[in-house]
Structures are given as structure tokens and as C-alpha cells.
Amino acid sequence: MPIENIIFYAFLGLTGLSALFILLSKNILYSAFALIATFIGMAGIFVLLGAEFVAITQILVYVGGILILMVFGIMLTNRLSQAKVETEVYNKFFGILISAGLFYILAKAIEMADFANMGWMKNAPSAPSSVQDLGMKIMTDYVLVFEVIGILLLLALIGAVRIAGNTREEGTDAA
């Protein structure tokens, strides 16, 4: 077995096992750490698929940004209130029903789909995409989407500042 395959299966195992762990663990903090492992495993799979830019963006945005803030939040609530934050199981029947149904639909769809003969697979360039091409595409063909995402992020920023910054009277209880 070539070394690439071994690495691929290692990342696959990491992703799968940590995803299972998220489901089975009751400790919310452990689940958050397992989610980090899932994302890193997925980043590894992206690299082996030739999409290294996506992989690194995944690490930078999800692991380095979002998840760290999430863990930070869990830790603060967990230790300060003394009560353990744990997940509990509700609605077992409907939960199992819906997830089994979704799994069936997905498995059926993947089995029926003929990926190799799809148009966008056949027309895809065989050379790995370069960062330069990606930048050019974003600034020309997809510039509208890019700008809209920028505005969305700006809105989120303003919203966060509004929620976090305007709850106290300046000068009365500011330290």
C-alpha cells in the first residue's frame, strides 16, 4: 500500500472516530476537542485531494478561530458556575427515526449517483488549482459573491459590537 493511502486512511480514521466520540461523549468540552480533531482530519483529507488552500482555510477559520472561541466559552461557563455542563439525551425515538431516514436517503443517493460521468467532473482541469487562479477567479468571475460575503461579515461584526458593547452606561459602572 503506498504511503499516501496509509496517510489517507489515518486521516479518515481520525475524522470518523472523533465524530463518533462527539456523539457518544457526555462531556461537552471533550466533544468540542473531538470536533477540533474532526476538522483537522478533514483538512488532511482535503490536502490529499489536492485542495490544500481549502484545507488550510479550514484550519485557520474553523479550528484556529471558531472552535477556539467555542472551547473558550464552554470553559468559562463550566468553571464559573460550578455545575457541570453535560449533554443529555432527549427524544430518542424521533431522533433515531430521523437520523436513520437521513442516512438512508444519503446512502441511496450516493449509491445511485454516477460521479465519474458527471459533467463537472469530466470538465474539471486535471492540474491542481493554484492559489493565483483562485485569487483571479474571486476577483473577477465571483466578485459579487465575494463582496456579499464581506458585507455579511461586516454585519455580523456590527451586530457583535452592538450586543456586547451597549449593555452598560458609560461612566457609571465602567471600571
Place this chain on the structure above:
Amino acid sequence: MYAFLFFLNFVLIYTIFAVYAERKISAFIQDRYGPMETGPYGLLQTVADLLKLLQKEDIVPLAADKRIFKVAPLIIFTSVFAGFAVLPLTSDFGGSQIETGIFYLLAIVSLDVIGILMAGWGSNSKYALLGAMRSVAQIISYEIPLGLSVVCVIMVSQSLNLQEIVYQQGIFINAIDPNAQNFLFGIKALGIETTHIGGFLTWNIFRIPFFFLAYLIFFIASLAEANRAPFDIPIAESELVAGFHVEYSGFRWAMIMLSEYGMMLLISFLGAILFWGGWNTPLPNIGSVALADWTSGEPGTIAGHLWGAFWLVSKALLTVGLQIWIRWTYPRLRLDQLMNLSWKYLTPGAIILVLVSALWRLLMI
């Protein structure tokens, strides 16, 4: 693979002597001798300390979250060491030359925050938790000016590949792009071509003079990233004992220290590569006195490897020395001053510099 073995051994040996240098330099600044007993001039002091650390009992606090506590130092060291994977050491030797080198480096290094959070939370100690929270807040804040100052360099060099960025700063620029030219201060209109003069004239910091400000921001932010004084508020001895690693002992503590010094080295390498010409020689060709040609070998030859490694390692170690000097010279910043500096001064400054580099790039082509 060879780069992995080289950097692993280099980091280990460097750390031993960096700790020794730290003690000696601090002793010099405070007008005392420092370690003198073990070996000549106390040279073996850190080796002895290391041997002692390895023999120590691995103490895990009873109330600690044991799994998280035990794995945290490994994660911190792994994420810092993973950053070395893309560093070009010489013109033909170094880590992976992926197209997204610098992007990868910044992303992977930010993972050490996870390890710090795990260490602080898993210790189940107030000091450790406070230290970890301060540390994470500080590292996340200073990643923004750090990233923006790196973006300045990327704007000018038009590449994320670290090896390419280094090639652009020396006499071998034509090895990657036959038509590339360098001009004095990067301004083409001046008409003074420095492509074959090389030396410090083609370094980014000289090619684009205002990059000195960008480097200043980069350097300050990198001190904060490595939790070094004057930004060592996460491990402030006088209030938090030792911050997030207060409960660690023996080998695990040694790993945390190793990653702190590893981070210093990594960020020094990065600064040298981005701003100070990487493995390029500082000496320019002056007419028939071809100093640049004499002090750098052709890429791929043994001379090229030796000169390249010599220049890059010297630059990085000098920067580490500068970090040590600053640690023992400046007092620690207060928490609010720390955040003010990052958000009110460095970040807006870095954003302006990104704009200026875009304009400067227009002068270069």
C-alpha cells in the same frame, strides 16, 4: 524528511543554549555573573538542568482533568513544531515548498492556543486558568496585526511560497523568474537596477523602506505570540506564579518550555525570511568586488547550502538575542495597555501599511 530531522535536532540543541544565553544575558544586564559552576563558564548548566528535569516525577494534580492535562504539552509542542515544516533553510534545502507556505504556517501555529487552553483548564487551578485565559486573549488579539504585517509582504512579493519570497530578495531572483528585476527601493522610475548587486539592497526591508515599520509591528506581535516579556502577562510570576503551566513538572514542563523557545525561533526565522532576506547574503556586489557572489553559493551546490544556512541561522539567532535583550530591559505591560496596544495602535497601523504596500507594488512594476 531530512528537513524534519534537521529542525528537530536544531530546535533541541538551540533550546539548551538559548536558555543558557537567556541566563547569561540577563546576568550581564543585571550586572552579575549568571551560571558559572557547571562546565567552563557554566556552559553545561542547562544540560544538567535538563537531565534533572527528565528524572523528575511526573506529577499530575489529583483534581486535574487527567487526560486533558497530560496531552496538552504535546499539542502545544506539535503545533509550534509543525510550523517549521515549510521553512526554507537554504536555496535548495528546507521543508515542504507548498504554494500556500506562509498561510499554512500562520494557521498551524495558531493551534497552540488549544494546547494552552487545555493546560490551563485541565490543571483545575485558578492560577492556571487565569493564565490560560489571558494567554489566549493575548494570542488571538496579536494574531491580527501579525497577520496583517505578513500580508504587507505578500502584497509586494505576490506569493505565499516562502522559498519564492526569499528568492526574490537576492541575486538569484532570475532562478525562479528569468525576467524579474529588482530596483533600488523597489521604484522602477529611479532606474537604478539592483538585480545583480544583491546584498542588503534587495532585502524586503530595504527594497520597500517603510517595511521597517511593518517589521516593527511584526516583531512586537511576535513577542506577544510567544508570550515573551514585555507581553508575558499570561505567566506573570508576581501575580500568577507561572500562569498556565504552574501545575506541570518534569518532562511535561520541559516540553512547554521547549515550545516557548521553539516559538521564539520559528518567529525569528519567519521574520528573517519575510523581511531580512532569508538565506541571502547581506553583502552586495560592488563593481568588480563581487562580495555577494563570494558569500553565497549557486543554488544546489554545497557552498550554496552552507552559506545559505549560515546567513539564515545567524539572522534568526540574532533576532532571538534581541528578544532576550528586550525581555530583560522592559517592564511588563498591564492587561489594558496590552489590549490597547494591539487594537488601537498596531492593528490600524498594520491596515494602513497594507494599503501603502499595495500602492508601493504599483511603483515596482
